[in-house]
Amino acid sequence: MWRGSQATALLLIFAASFARADVNWRDKGAVTPVKNQGELCASWAFAVTGVVEGWRFITFGTLNSLSEQQLVDCASPGCGGPSGDTCTCAQIGCFFDYVGTNGDCREADYPYTARVGQCENTCTPVVRPPGNWQRLDGESGIVDGLELGPVLARLEVGDNGQILQSFLDYQSGDYMPASWDASVVQWVLIVGFTDSHFIIKNSFGTSWGAQGYLFLARGGNNLGVGNFAYGLQEGPATSGACSLPDDTCFEMSADNCAAASGTFGGVGTFCQTTCVPPTPTATPTNTPVPQGGACSTPGACSTGFCVDSVCCNSSCTDPLTKCNLPGQVGTCASAAAEAPTLTPWGLVLAAILLASIASVALRQRMRGR
Numbered sequence: 001m002w003r004g005s006q007a008t009a010l011l012l013i014f015a016a017s018f019a020r021a022d023v024n025w026r027d028k029g030a031v032t033p034v035k036n037q038g039e040l041c042a043s044w045a046f047a048v049t050g051v052v053e054g055w056r057f058i059t060f061g062t063l064n065s066l067s068e069q070q071l072v073d074c075a076s077p078g079c080g081g082p083s084g085d086t087c088t089c090a091q092i093g094c095f096f097d098y099v100g101t102n103g104d105c106r107e108a109d110y111p112y113t114a115r116v117g118q119c120e121n122t123c124t125p126v127v128r129p130p131g132n133w134q135r136l137d138g139e140s141g142i143v144d145g146l147e148l149g150p151v152l153a154r155l156e157v158g159d160n161g162q163i164l165q166s167f168l169d170y171q172s173g174d175y176m177p178a179s180w181d182a183s184v185v186q187w188v189l190i191v192g193f194t195d196s197h198f199i200i201k202n203s204f205g206t207s208w209g210a211q212g213y214l215f216l217a218r219g220g221n222n223l224g225v226g227n228f229a230y231g232l233q234e235g236p237a238t239s240g241a242c243s244l245p246d247d248t249c250f251e252m253s254a255d256n257c258a259a260a261s262g263t264f265g266g267v268g269t270f271c272q273t274t275c276v277p278p279t280p281t282a283t284p285t286n287t288p289v290p291q292g293g294a295c296s297t298p299g300a301c302s303t304g305f306c307v308d309s310v311c312c313n314s315s316c317t318d319p320l321t322k323c324n325l326p327g328q329v330g331t332c333a334s335a336a337a338e339a340p341t342l343t344p345w346g347l348v349l350a351a352i353l354l355a356s357i358a359s360v361a362l363r364q365r366m367r368g369r
Helices: 004-018 043-060 068-078 092-102 138-146 254-259 344-368
Strands: 133-136 151-159 181-193 197-201 213-217 229-232 239-243 249-253 263-267
Touching (some): 068 092, 092 133, 092 229, 133 138, 133 239, 133 249, 138 151, 138 181, 239 254, 249 254
Antiparallel strands (some): 133 229, 151 181, 181 197
């Protein structure tokens, strides 16, 4: 007979044997350094190149930083839905198809400019991944995909049309926001997972987050991470466009499409009429504002002090001081030292006052004689 403690120990050992070990493709050398998209709605490009970079390393053992600018210039016109706008209608399957057909060059040969330019054909592609991209189903699908390589996903980081402040301010630890919406979205690269979180590479530069990374808490589909996730998988492609009865379209397998009473467009097809994401992507707004610049919160300032709506050199707590005096904006200074600016009527009144004082003084002198 097994005693209670022995049975519990046996169950724990049995469960542990089926538990998945942590995956971190950074440690395996499959991830390039964190990049910065600047003010262009191009997070999708950084996410796509991240997946392809990882696939190339895993397949050939070579890690190259690939060109996001090539995708921005050359793939955008055909992968932005009916309007051709990849900011509001990025179609991930289309971008994977473009890279599989045309290849992608090294970043050094087609550098990023943070603006849409003319498509150049002067560089030599170094990678053409197979067209077996797949739509991943929820958090479990992301975990399955990460066993094979980095995957990409769309994060919902909106707060009624603004970027979640907690997302902008994130620095470390497992991130578990209280609420969010899809009014603003950001495409990211997921490079691994632990029992508690997904390891996410963003494209806001290394000054954001944990050296450019986010540790997103698992288990609650936080930020809608499992809603739109894609990866390059082994074997033949299975995903394609599925037109649903409510006139929406999502990429999924033929079996899942049939189960949802949809019409499957074929393996490798992608939705042309439904924009994914439906709203503008996030752009980094957390670049520290220098001293003297406009601000709304202390966290926006490189100095750490936001006083009188400008970034100040100190907290400037004395009520007789200000940080926005003319000629001294950004420096805490005595408000008493501020020279008053008189209007023409003010000058007239001042002249009358001075004349009255002079008249009184003259009368006192005459009386004293």
